[in-house]
Amino acid sequence: MRALMIGLAASVLLAWPYFADAATDWTQAEKTAAALRDQALGGSLAYPLLSSLTSEIGPRLEGSDAEHRAALWGVAKLKALGFKNVHIESFPVNGWTRGKEEAAVIAPAPQRLFITALGNSAATPPEGIEAEIALFHTYADFLAQPPGSLAGKIAVVTQPMVRAQDGSGYGMINAMRTLGPLEAAKRGARAYMIRSLATGTLRSPHTGASLAAGIPAVALAAPDAEQLERLVALGGPVRVRLLSTPTVRPNATADTVIGDIPGRERPEEIVLIGGHLDSWDLGTGAIDDGAGVAITIAAAKLIADRPEPPRRTIRVALFGAEELNFSNVAYAKAHPAREQALHVIASECDFGAEPPYKIALPAGAVASPYGRALANVAAPLQIYLDPGPVRDGGADLEALVGVPMAELAQDGTHYFDYHHAPDDTLDKTDPRQLDKAVAAWAAFTYLAADSDVDFRAIAANAPLRGQGARP
16 A cells, blocks of 8 residues: 555656656757747747837936836837736936037147047036047056056047957957046046947947046047047147036936746746847947847747747846946846746847857756757757857846856847947848847747756766866
């Protein structure tokens, strides 16, 4: 009798998915993921969603009325598409807002300069600033100047950014924008100017976040930075006039929008994907990051439209205030460690409107059944799996602890032609390329959500060297 009872109990547990899920049928999972891929390639919701966001809302600076309207847009879209548990998670931000911005060479050859304030920059006096510039061709040369050596001058750094498919040129030079104002203030500069962190040659300045330093900080359009270089090379002082009047709104808030596709067997386990809803105010935020919002919503919707939902919950997060670096802790604060422990994997789509060219997974996952299935489905899209472990899942996920990450690395060859610039508009996107991105995200997400893959366990058992090894 006791043996019979034990046998019956074991049978119940095996039949009850919460306690013991049957092993994933990877052959069938791969077939389904391939079908989702092909369905996306035939047309997805990504472009209509992106057109709606950029046309009906436009630019969405963190904490602004437009950003709040974008959050309501996100709630309405997710609910209409059948997502569940749709809600807004608000959090405080500093409410930095751009004002007037003008610059010109006063001597030796008077002419207008095209500039834009960097995020968190201080304002000039109402009458502006006029001073001689101290120009440096590289950020390293600028940092070599001793404290106080730039007193009374406008520091100008004109180092150009290198174009790279993976965007590494941006990472190599990013400190010039983010930390440069602080370094200029240490050296006594009245203001700080940089050549835009951009690969394009249009006369459009590119903005971006910087750390507040108490002095005005602006970006020059690339042709204007080169013009200053030529004027300095002629000899004699170059004087510039600068007016920039940003302000900070007290008690500002930003919004993250959450929507779920509840899992049929393990609803407490979450596969987290998404993009950031806010954008800079110069363009309409089409490639940064309306595209990421549209791609991940469209991918999740494809999966939701299947006859049965996936085993695990798919969560789409439309993060608020990424551009000024507030969102990287907001989601983690709203979802503490006990919830994060139930996040199966997370990844953010935040690198434009082009499809991925490679996918990086947690340590050991490339060689797992999940990795093999994903590689097979991704191959027709001309996407390969990076043999090394993922390094970054996205800026909005940085504060999560112990959550496995993935990166669907998009082709960034031309991304920084438009990034943070007035040219970041809908016409820079191609519906067919968006659909290819949706195809990749749908396959990646479905295979994780409708399986029993445990990325934490795989990483813990990964070899220290070799394919998919831990870093």
